[in-house]
Amino acid sequence: MKERFMENMTVKDVIEALKKTKTVLLPVGGTEQHGWHLPLSTDAIYGYSLAKEASRITGCVVAPILNYSHSYGTLAGTTNISPDTLKRVIVDICFSLIRQGFESVIIVLGHGEPSSIYAAEDAVSLLQESKRAKVVLFADFSASLRVKEMIGDEEDGHSGKGETSTIMYLKPELVRKEKPFDPQERWWIKTVAKIHQTGKWWQDKKMRLRRVPLEEIEKKVKEAEQKHFPVKYGIFGNPTQAKREVGEAYLEDKVKVLVNLIEELEENWSKCQ
Ligand SMILES: [Zn+2]
Numbered sequence: 001m002k003e004r005f006m007e008n009m010t011v012k013d014v015i016e017a018l019k020k021t022k023t024v025l026l027p028v029g030g031t032e033q034h035g036w037h038l039p040l041s042t043d044a045i046y047g048y049s050l051a052k053e054a055s056r057i058t059g060c061v062v063a064p065i066l067n068y069s070h071s072y073g074t075l076a077g078t079t080n081i082s083p084d085t086l087k088r089v090i091v092d093i094c095f096s097l098i099r100q101g102f103e104s105v106i107i108v109l110g111h112g113e114p115s116s117i118y119a120a121e122d123a124v125s126l127l128q129e130s131k132r133a134k135v136v137l138f139a140d141f142s143a144s145l146r147v148k149e150m151i152g153d154e155e156d157g158h159s160g161k162g163e164t165s166t167i168m169y170l171k172p173e174l175v176r177k178e179k180p181f182d183p184q185e186r187w188w189i190k191t192v193a194k195i196h197q198t199g200k201w202w203q204d205k206k207m208r209l210r211r212v213p214l215e216e217i218e219k220k221v222k223e224a225e226q227k228h229f230p231v232k233y234g235i236f237g238n239p240t241q242a243k244r245e246v247g248e249a250y251l252e253d254k255v256k257v258l259v260n261l262i263e264e265l266e267e268n269w270s271k272c273q
Contacts, residue, residue: 002059005052014061014100022103023060023262026093027051028086028120029067030111033075035159035235037176038167040077041067042159047110049170049251054108054258063097066090069116072192072221075234083119090123098133104265105135108258112141115217134265144253150246158189160237162250169247179242181235189236191224 004017006024029044039045048065055062066089068081081089094105105127107120117139127135143151143162156162159181168175 003052003056004059004061005055006061007064009061017061018101021058021060021266022101023058023106023266024063024097024102024104025051025054025060025106025108025262026063026090026097027065027108027110028069028090028116029065030069030071030113030116031067031077031079032069032071032111032113033073033078033159033234034163035179035181035233035239037179037239038159038164039171039174040079042163042167043069043111045110045170045174046163046166046251047108050110050254050258051108053251053255054262057255057259058262060262061102063093065110066093069111069113070119071111071113072115072218073234075231083115086116086119087123087126090120091126094123094127094133094135095130103133104262105133106258106262106265107135107137109137109139112139134268136261136265138258138261140254140257143250147246147250147253150243150249154241155186155237157236159233159235160239161241161243162237162246164239164242165244165246166250167247168242168244169251172244175242179239181233181237181239183238185231185233186236188224188231188234192221 004021006014009017027047027050029041029047031040032043034040034042044065044067051062054060068079069086070080070083071078090107097105107124109117109120120137120139124135124137147162151161154161164175164179
């Protein structure tokens with residue numbers, strides 16, 4: 001087994017590892033509401049597992065997970081850092097990894113909320129400017145064709161069939177037996193997604209592209225929430241339909257994509273050295 005998990009390594013282990021690989025993965029999760037049946041660490045479990053599996057196959061190093069990010073969820077347990085703080089923390093950790101001798105850093109996002117993706121994208125742009133290492137973002141949450149077929153026609157999203165299946169596969173002991181959800185809450189997730197889509201960029205008077213300030217998006221989200229009813233579960237999809245096999249297939253497919261990225265990156269980087 002080629003796995004190299006930094007949290008279990010010593011100084012000597014890292015020195016030895018750097019003779020074999022120059023690639024490190026930084027998983028980023030979150031502490032976020034996932035209904036009443038999934039743990040707050042759902043995105044962390046997924047992101048860390050994905051990175052660890054890719055390390056087992058390729059031998060690259062996995063840095064300990066960063067377990068806070070940003071969510072628009074308002075339910076208990078959701079613990080945020082602002083997107084700006086997230087960006088800075090990612091930049092600091094990556095610079096520290098690069099200083100140790102890593103030449104490729106892949107930020108592996110386990111949490112797919114746009115505000116966190118934008119923060120990670122901004123961090124990558126800053127890091128790329130330094131040109132000291134290759135830094136890329138892995139933020140792929142789309143289901144492959146076979147997983148889509150397994151999920152079926154129904155609409156699925158946050159804490160629904162797909163995500164519940166993934167945790168049933170990775171940490172079945174943490175999935176609660178009762179999986180209450182309210183199909184009416186679909187509108188909520190859709191509204192937030194729409195706000196994100198329309199609010200990603202705006203042009204200032206000089207026609208420069210700017211990001212919508214976080215406070216403006218938060219205001220819009222709050223207004224939408226007040227117009228309807230308070231969200232109780234925050235689930236999009238039907239978690240009672242979840243199946244371990246769906247989660248297994250989803251993870252397997254994502255690992256393949258990540259491993260391809262790692263191999264491509266290592267090949268291209270050594271070519272331009
Ligand atoms: Zn999630």
